[in-house]
Structures are given as structure tokens and as C-alpha cells.
Amino acid sequence: MRAVVQRVTRASVRVGGDLAGAIERGFLVLVGVGVDDGDADADALAQKIAGLRVFDDRSGAMNLALADVGGAVLVVSQFTLLGDVRKGRRPSFITAARGADAQRRYERVAAKLRETGLHVETGVFGADMAVELVNDGPVTILIDTRRAF
Numbered sequence: 001m002r003a004v005v006q007r008v009t010r011a012s013v014r015v016g017g018d019l020a021g022a023i024e025r026g027f028l029v030l031v032g033v034g035v036d037d038g039d040a041d042a043d044a045l046a047q048k049i050a051g052l053r054v055f056d057d058r059s060g061a062m063n064l065a066l067a068d069v070g071g072a073v074l075v076v077s078q079f080t081l082l083g084d085v086r087k088g089r090r091p092s093f094i095t096a097a098r099g100a101d102a103q104r105r106y107e108r109v110a111a112k113l114r115e116t117g118l119h120v121e122t123g124v125f126g127a128d129m130a131v132e133l134v135n136d137g138p139v140t141i142l143i144d145t146r147r148a149f
Helices: 041-050 099-115
Strands: 002-016 018-023 026-034 062-064 072-077 118-123 129-144
Touching: 002 041, 002 072, 002 118, 018 072, 018 118, 026 041, 026 099, 041 129, 072 099, 099 118
Parallel strands: 026 072, 072 118
Antiparallel strands: 002 018, 002 026, 002 129
């Protein structure tokens, strides 16, 4: 699985103009699921996100996690994170999971984050979404469960 984690002061996602999810301080997490990803990948991704220490402590060092600052998470599915652009100019999405498998893994990430006690909002899987955010820092972290943590 791949994720782009952005530290935000606020983020929201709309589907057809209707608000699907919104948070204040926390993370906007874009999640892409690969064909070979399983429950262990979803679990590891959620654990890594919940534990990321990228919020400033009193001395200004990035040393605090979401729970330490009362942060929330907005999780949005984004299969295009699995796009392969090594050949040509048109991305190949052959390694992106489809349908029910992708949705199950995406929803598992959100559920595992909730199990940590975090407030979690989501987009709508498979929908055409409009995402707004105010990136804080900016701080943007890339996570790939296929690469060693």
C-alpha cells in the first residue's frame, strides 16, 4: 500500500458538492491499494500513520504524534498513487487493486486508525472527490508498505 500523509490545519472532501468528511488539525491521508496488498499491509500502514511524530513539541522539534496533539485523520482513497510512469507519458495502473479488494483494504486502514482512539473521517471509495486542504509546514510524508519501514 502507498500513502501520502500531509500534516494539515484543516482538510475536507466533497462528493457531488456534498461534504463527505472534514477535519481540523491532523493528517490528510491519500491511500492507494496494490493488487498484492493484504490485511498486514493495511494494519502496518495504520500503525505507522498513528505513530508518526511530525508535530512540534514545546521546543519546536517534530516529536509529537496525532494523539499527543488531539489531531484527526481524513482518509481518502486514491488508486492513482499506484500509477507507473516509467514508460511513456500515460500512467499504467496495472498494479492498483480493483473493486471490493481495494475497498476492503482502504476501509481497514480507516478502521485500524479508529481503533487507536483517533477521530477518523473518510472520503467515498471510488467516487470522484474534491479534496481541499491547508498543508501545515508543509509536511508531507510518503509511505510504501512494500519498502522497509
